[in-house]
Amino acid sequence: AQKITQTQPGMFVQEKEAVTLDCTYDTSDPSYGLFWYKQPSSGEMIFLIYQGSYDQQNATEGRYSLNFQKARKSANLVISASQLGDSAMYFCAMRVARGSTLGRLYFGRGTQLTVWP
């Protein structure tokens, strides 16, 4: 079975500081993708960053980077230089490549990030 765990229901960070949002995952499938989505109060789900299970390097997209530790099954999101507009709910998600659950995303419960001035 596939599972995503986000243990931080809420996080606070001061503007311009970096913050790490934790995510651990569990799957027996060797081929999978890990995703982070941002959901502001408006409700839209915004794709941020992707990491493939076979990728050798950590993914980066602008101020977002993914700290991928495969042996520990963790895929933490690092946001550098936080901005007030980063305040939102952040979801870690996984897709696997094979089996009856092909294609669907498995989501964690999310972490509510608040950036304060």
Next chain:
Amino acid sequence: GAGVSQSPSNKVTEKGKDVELRCDPISGHTALYWYRQSLGQGLEFLIYFQGNSAPDKSGLPSDRFSAERTGGSVSTLTIQRTQQEDSAVYLCASSSTSGAHNEQFFGPGTRLTVL
């Protein structure tokens, strides 16, 4: 290009009524997904369409829920005899393929309130 669109954005209905929620995926995307987001349950997978293959209905919570996808494009999620526990935001997503390494793009959602 246009993203995933959903309609209506909000729907208020009375318990026992049927509702239809519509999703228009990104043009050319063969995979389409429905999820439900509620306070107590987080994000739940409902159903998944991939091309002309039989849909994966494993996430539908009861036989009151059904979905179809016409012509490989627009999808409709139907909830019959709505119950108060059906109140949630229903999110549609599409993806260029069902592969593990392609992101899903989400629509703005339909907020369903069952009175």
